[in-house]
Amino acid sequence: MSLQAVVIGASAGGVHALLQVLPALPDDFPAAILVVVHIPPRRDNALVALLAEKCRLTVKEAEDKEPIVPGTIYMGPPDYHLLVESDGTIALSSDEAVNHSRPAIDVLFESAADAFGDRLAGIIMTGANHDGARGLRAVCDAGGYALVQAPATAEVAYMPEAALAACPAARVIDLEDLPSVLEEILDQ
């Protein structure tokens, strides 16, 4: 079974972390990437434009009902939850905030774990709250690959620490190693 998707969750310090990781991925990266980063609700999604400029992969704001295509980076839009449907399409929702966040990392990770099972990798990066801990646990429980940014290297260690506490089996990595770790998972 090959990897179908990678889900990424980040909060405080997340933009910097994403800028470190996503541009490093090769243009033939064979899985889809879905990203939730906690940012204040604003209509102009400047982060998408910034990442699109720096990445070799296509970067776009996730749209409701669109099919998830390999080699594309989907960013959760501000003020909506980002979910994955079991038929491999994207769903957005304006349900109440989870962990005081919309989009919430748990919502993305749990629905992706449901949809992709063991063909999913999830990574929790820097952040100042515990969003994503339950979600990473769900990725683990579904047989997927759970990764956590080494708390010591994170701008804010709280979120990766919370994820590790919820999912002790997760592999701790430095962000600069993420491309090679994903490659390794893809080769398995």
Next chain:
Amino acid sequence: MSESIEDIEIRLLLDAVYHHYHYDFRHYAQASIKRRLLQARAQWGYDSISEMQAAVLRDETMLPRLLNYLTVQVSEMFRDPSYFRALREKVVPHLRTYPSLKVWVAGCSHGEELYSLAILFEEEGLADRTIFYATDINPSALRAAQAGIYSLDRIRLFTENHRLSGGHSSLSNYYTAHYDRAVFEKSLRERTVFSDHSLVTDAAFGEMHLVSCRNVLIYFNRELQDRAVGLFGESLVRGGFLGIGSKESLRFSSHADLFSEFVREERIYRRNAQ
């Protein structure tokens, strides 16, 4: 991947709710429905969805509680202020040309959007010639919309949204603070018909000039979206306006050719002449 036991249970529960209570959630977008049902199960302390299904079927008092999980959206007054600004600046000039107006707020939930539009129409001098139709499938949401009472701690956000939407009166003119609640003026809903209506199973409304239905279509699968968009097309007068949520689109609908984009970035469409 084969369907998990939980997914089978959810499908059966939605079937049961449809057959016994005639509420049809079978074609809602699955991932959100599943989240909400699992929340209800955890909250109510059932070990499985099947156990919850047995209770929902046999105890009618469970239905309203279940509907609150499956339907209620907490919205904001003047959510996405730029949408209301576009209505005010670009749609209202066309609405002014009609001697009488009908506006349908489809999926009105607790009424935040209805009151936003009622205030906007008041400010633009259109309120006296307008009848609003506010519909939802959830009776308790309709009651809340009819009451027009919101927690006072939400008013700061509503006020800021109203200002950004180009509101040229003070929001405080339209409500009375009562302990920790804001009670909106009765006059705002004097010309509103509150009604139980399902976009999934019910027929079109007639001769509407504006339909506002925001963040409802994202909860439907493509077939349901298609049906709802068809209903809006049938319900609108030629040249009438349709507003949907900022992340919704008509592009997957077979009825898309009934509409033209009117204010693209705000997802406001206009019913074509044909």
